[in-house]
Amino acid sequence: MAHDKPTTDQLSARIHELGNKSGQVLLFLSFVMVSAATLEAVKGEPIAELKSALWWWKLALFPVLLSILPMKEALWNRRWWYSFIRWLRVVLLWIAVILISIGVYAFLW
Secondary structure (H helix, E strand, O other), X not given: OOOOOOOHHHHHHHHHHHHHHHHHHHHHHHHHHHHHHHHHHHHOOOOHHHHHHHXXXXXXXXXXXXXXXXXXXXXXXXXXXXXXXXXXXXXXXXXXXXXXXXXXXXHHO
């Protein structure tokens, strides 16, 4: 069975899905950072774990923000470009998830 290459429409749909996922991660990060800032305001002095977690979560913002950039328009309707964008967004989202996980670890332990 031959491995079929995805069409431009399929790649475009996947890029859209990854963009939605990036938006969800950005929303999660926003919620977490507001919660952490609220905890800091209530406690008065920031706890070391909270400062460390916030640092990792702030770092995770960069790959998420890069992954929601409108990159499809740079080279419209080119399969190789759409394939590159798809893989770039996958890598950026995984980097963000890893950084978020490190922040959660720093906060909980």
